[in-house]
Structure formats: C-alpha cells, structure tokens
Amino acid sequence: MTRPDPNLLLRATGLTKTFGDFTAVDGIDFAVERGESFGFLGPNGAGKSSTMKMVGCVSPATGGKLRVFGQDPATHGPAIRARLGVVPQKDTLDEELTVEENLWIYGRYFGLSKSEVRSRTRELLDFAQLTDRATTRVEPLSGGMKRRLTIARSLISRPEILLLDEPTTGLDPQARHVLWDRLFRLKRRGVTLVLTTHYMDEAEQLCDRLVVMDHGKIVAQGSPRSLISEYSTREVLELRFDTDDHAQHGAAIAGIGERIEVLPDRLLVYAEDGDSAATEVHQRGVRPLSSLVRRSTLEDVFLHLTGRTLVD
Amino acid sequence: MAASASTTTHEATPPAPARWRPVFGSWLTAYKRTWRGSLFGRLLSPLMFLLSIGLGLGSLVDHSAGGVGGVPYLQYVVPGILAAQAMWVAMSESTYPVMGAIRWNEKYHAMLATPVGINDVLIGHLVYVAVQITGATVIFIGVAALFGSFSSWWVVLALPITVLTGMAFAVPVFAFSAKQETDGGFNILFRFIMTPLFLFSGIFFPVDQLPAFMRPVAWITPLWHGVEANRSLALGSPDLASVAGNTAYLLVVIAVGGWLARRAFTRRLVV
Numbered sequence: 001m002t003r004p005d006p007n008l009l010l011r012a013t014g015l016t017k018t019f020g021d022f023t024a025v026d027g028i029d030f031a032v033e034r035g036e037s038f039g040f041l042g043p044n045g046a047g048k049s050s051t052m053k054m055v056g057c058v059s060p061a062t063g064g065k066l067r068v069f070g071q072d073p074a075t076h077g078p079a080i081r082a083r084l085g086v087v088p089q090k091d092t093l094d095e096e097l098t099v100e101e102n103l104w105i106y107g108r109y110f111g112l113s114k115s116e117v118r119s120r121t122r123e124l125l126d127f128a129q130l131t132d133r134a135t136t137r138v139e140p141l142s143g144g145m146k147r148r149l150t151i152a153r154s155l156i157s158r159p160e161i162l163l164l165d166e167p168t169t170g171l172d173p174q175a176r177h178v179l180w181d182r183l184f185r186l187k188r189r190g191v192t193l194v195l196t197t198h199y200m201d202e203a204e205q206l207c208d209r210l211v212v213m214d215h216g217k218i219v220a221q222g223s224p225r226s227l228i229s230e231y232s233t234r235e236v237l238e239l240r241f242d243t244d245d246h247a248q249h250g251a252a253i254a255g256i257g258e259r260i261e262v263l264p265d266r267l268l269v270y271a272e273d274g275d276s277a278a279t280e281v282h283q284r285g286v287r288p289l290s291s292l293v294r295r296s297t298l299e300d301v302f303l304h305l306t307g308r309t310l311v312d
Numbered sequence: 313m314a315a316s317a318s319t320t321t322h323e324a325t326p327p328a329p330a331r332w333r334p335v336f337g338s339w340l341t342a343y344k345r346t347w348r349g350s351l352f353g354r355l356l357s358p359l360m361f362l363l364s365i366g367l368g369l370g371s372l373v374d375h376s377a378g379g380v381g382g383v384p385y386l387q388y389v390v391p392g393i394l395a396a397q398a399m400w401v402a403m404s405e406s407t408y409p410v411m412g413a414i415r416w417n418e419k420y421h422a423m424l425a426t427p428v429g430i431n432d433v434l435i436g437h438l439v440y441v442a443v444q445i446t447g448a449t450v451i452f453i454g455v456a457a458l459f460g461s462f463s464s465w466w467v468v469l470a471l472p473i474t475v476l477t478g479m480a481f482a483v484p485v486f487a488f489s490a491k492q493e494t495d496g497g498f499n500i501l502f503r504f505i506m507t508p509l510f511l512f513s514g515i516f517f518p519v520d521q522l523p524a525f526m527r528p529v530a531w532i533t534p535l536w537h538g539v540e541a542n543r544s545l546a547l548g549s550p551d552l553a554s555v556a557g558n559t560a561y562l563l564v565v566i567a568v569g570g571w572l573a574r575r576a577f578t579r580r581l582v583v
Contacts, residue, residue: 019583056425058421058424058425058581058582059582059583060582077429078331078427078428078429079427081425081426081427082426082427084425086425088418088421088422088425090418092417092418092419092421092422092425093417093422094338094342094417094419094422095417096342096345097341097342097345101341104341105334105337105338105341106422106426108333108334108337108338109331109334109335109338109423109426109427109428110426110427111330111331111334111427157426
C-alpha cells in the first residue's frame with residue numbers, strides 16, 4: 001500500500017459499525033473504482049445505510065479501515081466531503097424555500113461564489129427537468145420532483161462520487177424511470193455512482209457491480225449477470241395453487257428443474273428452460289391455479305442466499 | 313500515511329474558519345420567508361408591555377408609592393423587560409428550530425454532508441440567533457425610547473448586554489434542545505423555568521423584596537444579571553464595576569453553554 005491508486009476511489013477492509021450491542025455493519029470489504037456504478041443490495045436493516053454514512057464521512061467507523069480518495073475519513077472528513085455528492089434516504093430539502101434557493105444555499109456550503117452557484121443552478125435545474133419550477137416553493141412538489149431536486153443539489157459541487165441511499169424508494173414507477181434515466185446520464189458522463197437499494201430491478205438497471213448484504217455482512221458480490229448465473233438458473237417457473245400451504249405441493253413436483261423454493265404464496269421452480277419444466281409439471285397431472293415462466297432476477301439470488309425475500 | 317498528505321485541494325472548498333458563514337446565510341435565507349410576521353410581533357411586544365405594565369401599572373405604582381426608590385416605574389421596569397424579551401426571543405430561536413433541524417427537516421444533516429462541520433453548524437446557527445436578538449432589542453429600545461422609558465444615553469450599552477443575556481439562554485438551550493426526543497421538554501422549560509425567571513428576576517420589583525432564601529436563586533440566573541446591568545445603564549448612573557461583573561457572568565454562562573452544546577450536537581449528529 002505504498003502509493004494509492006488514483007482510480008481506486010473507495011476501499012474498505014473489515015469495515016465495522018456497532019451501536020451498543022448491535023452490529024450494523026460486520027467487517028465488510030469492498031472497493032470501488034472511478035467510473036463504476038456500484039450497488040449495495042439488501043433488505044431493510046442489512047447495514048446499507050450505515051455503510052453509506054461511513055463512506056459519506058458523517059458517521060465514524062467503529063472498526064476496520066476505510067479510505068475514500070485514498071484518505072481517511074477520520075482525519076480528512078471535510079476534504080473528502082468536498083468531493084462527494086450525497087443523496088440521503090430522506091430528502092433533506094428546505095421545504096419552505098424555493099427550488100433554486102435550495103441549490104444556492106447548498107452550493108455555498110462548498111464555498112462556491114454566488115455567481116458560480118447561480119450559473120450551476122441553471123444548468124442543474126435543466127438537467128433535473130425543474131427549470132419551470134425554479135421559483136416555486138419545494139413543499140408542494142411531487143415526490144419525484146423533490147428527489148430530482150435532491151440529486152441536482154448533490155451535483156452542485158461537481159462531485160467525483162455520487163452516493164445515493166435508496167434513490168427511488170417510495171416513488172411511483174414513472175418517476176423511477178425518469179430518475180434512472182438521469183442517473184444513467186451521469187454515469188455516461190463518468191460520475192462514479194455508489195448506491196443502496198432493496199429493489200432488484202434498480203440494481204439490475206443501474207449497477208455494474210454490486211454486493212449483496214444481509215445482517216451486516218456481504219453474502220455475495222459480482223455483476224448482476226454473474227450473480228444470477230452463479231446463484232440461480234436462467235429461468236424460473238412460478239406456480240400458484242389454491243391452498244393455504246404451498247409446501248404440500250412441493251412433493252408432487254420434486255425433481256423438476258434444478259431446485260425448488262417454497263414461498264408462502266407460490267412455488268418457484270428453478271430451471272434452465274422454464275417452459276419444459278411447466279410441461280413436465282403438467283405431465284405429472286399437477287394442476288396449479290396459475291403458472292408463469294420468467295427470467296431469473298437478483299431477487300432469486302437473494303432468496304437463494306438468505307432463504308428470504310427482499311421486500312416483504 | 314504519507315500518502316494522505318497530498319490532499320487534493322478542491323477548487324471549491326472554503327478555508328475552515330469561514331465555513332460557518334454559509335450556515336448563517338442559510339438561516340438568513342429562510343428568515344426572508346417570515347420576516348414580515350416576525351417584525352410585526354417584535355414591534356407589538358414592546359408596545360403591549362409599555363402600555364400595560366409601564367404606563368398602566370406604572371401610574372398606579374407612581375401614585376401610591378412614588379415609583380421604586382424614587383425612580384418612575386416606567387423607567388424602572390422597561391430595562392428589565394428589555395432583558396426578558398431577549399430571553400424569550402432566545403428561547404423561541406433555540407428550542408423548536410434546533411429540534412426541527414435535528415429531527416424533522418434534518419437541516420443540520422444536509423449541512424453536515426458537505427465540507428461544513430459540527431462547529432460550523434453550531435456557530436453559524438448561534439450567530440443567526442444573536443442577530444435575531446440584536447434586531448428585536450434594537451426595535452424594543454427604539455419603541456421604548458419614544459415613550460420616554462430611558463433617562464440616559466448609557467442605554468446604548470444596554471444593547472450588547474441584552475444580546476449577551478439572550479445568548480446566555482440560547483447557547484445552553486441549544487444543548488438542551490439537541491438532547492430532547494420530543495417537544496415535551498420545552499413545555500417544562502417554558503412553564504417551570506422561563507416564567508418563574510420572568511417573574512422573580514427583579515424585573516417588576518427589587519429582588520430584596522423576595523424572601524431571603526429566594527434571592528440567591530435570582531442571582532445565579534443570567535436574567536437577573538442582564539436586568540441589573542441594563543437598569544443601571546438606562547438610569548444613567550451606572551456602577552461600571554457591577555456592570556462588568558454582570559457581563560463577565562453572562563460570558564461564563566455562554567462559554568459553559570457552548571461547551572455543552574458542542575458535546576450535545578456531536579453526540580446527536582455524529583453517530
């Protein structure tokens with residue numbers, strides 16, 4: 001470790017965070033390179049937000065080693081934060097102020113001059129598709145607009161890393177797609193994205209590489225595609241029965257596909273070819289209420305690794 | 313760790329000592345939304361006190377007792393009320409706004425995600441509170457002067473004393489507010505601390521008239537020191553040594569409060 005690699009923006013080894021007896025982050029290792037889009041995927045309480053707060057230099061690590069831009073958050077907090085953009089889980093906007101005032105105020109925290117802040121604000125409002133709202137108060141805006149404003153705000157200092165803690169939680173599907181589109185544009189411009197999510201589709205859309213977290217630990221890592229091929233099959237056959245207990249139907253279809261998961265409301269048959277698995281089910285005389293073949297997702301990876309679904 | 317010495321100097325990062333200024337600026341920007349209402353209240357409050365207690369009660373006191381120690385009641389009571397209104401302004405600025413910035417709108421969290429640090433957040437907000445108290449005090453002195461409440465230009469010095477009195481409440485209350493889980497504690501603060509202080513700190517009658525055991529209680533509160541110093545200045549023949557003593561006491565309370573507030577903010581916001 002003589003010279004830090006300038007493209008290695010984030011590196012954690014044995015990173016730990018405890019609150020009293022509770023271990024939120026349990027000795028995790030990860031590294032993020034410049035230009036990457038990196039995700040922490042896991043259910044609520046997996047330790048994602050605690051990790052983000054440590055990376056954002058607002059929460060001190062309890063143990064392990066963390067370097068951001070090669071620097072130690074414990075000693076270089078302000079210098080590191082000057083190069084980070086932060087989109088917190090909850091929009092910490094000043095709702096009484098106008099859209100543009102929120103950007104002006106925030107830019108000043110980074111020591112930008114008033115004229116610089118104003119010219120960047122115009123640019124960012126355009127990017128966030130909020131130009132026509134510039135002089136409106138924030139409070140009555142929709143959730144999606146507030147989220148885009150929070151992202152615009154985080155970009156005012158032209159950060160090298162953008163930290164996004166559950167960027168689309170609570171938004172409707174349309175607002176999520178608008179947001180993903182904006183984040184894609186940032187990624188194309190070379191901004192390094194580090195995000196947490198408990199949405200599989202979000203992780204698949206946005207992340208080049210991700211780690212799956214559960215109970216403060218990293219349980220798997222890789223690209224979405226490699227995780228799916230490593231921990232799941234190409235396709236999944238979902239079967240629903242008219243019953244209170246899906247487990248009792250497990251025996252009838254045993255041996256079909258590579259693996260069967262029993263969920264409270266359905267059975268999942270993991271198979272390379274979902275249609276032929278469905279045919280086999282039918283041939284055995286099993287008559288489910290509905291059957292559906294779909295591609296494997298990260299949800300299946302998570303289910304396989306932890307035995308639980310991600311969003312319950 | 314020789315590597316970390318090559319700190320990238322980011323074009324935008326302000327030098328550390330100046331980082332409280334954008335924090336102050338942010339509170340000021342928010343104030344621009346509400347200044348009309350607040351100005352109205354700050355004109356109204358001295359008027360109500362002057363008319364009711366200063367002139368109404370005052371004429372009664374002057375007729376029946378010849379004022380307080382020969383001083384017309386209006387001139388006796390107004391310097392004390394001046395100190396007390398600084399306390400009330402300090403309270404309103406350091407209770408709900410601090411709790412809100414921690415728990416509700418998370419304004420402090422937004423600041424701390426930037427190069428701004430805990431000290432900047434605290435200092436920037438406290439400077440804003442000091443400016444609010446200064447504004448309210450200037451208005452109060454101006455309105456009261458129109459009613460002939462002061463007999464000397466020494467009252468100009470009551471401005472800094474009054475601001476210090478207000479800050480001697482604001483700074484420790486910042487620490488208190490940062491620790492609260494709900495706003496229930498504020499009710500206790502207002503009812504069982506502020507109201508008794510308002511009544512028993514020598515504003516309406518000399519502390520000597522209190523039972524002996526209650527006098528030391530008045531002496532340890534910042535309000536009594538503000539009231540005493542203001543009154544001796546406003547009456548035009550100040551005992552400067554006592555005024556200096558009162559000022560020193562207020563500064564000590566502010567310093568201790570600052571230490572407590574720093575600790576409470578750190579515990580609350582850096583977790």
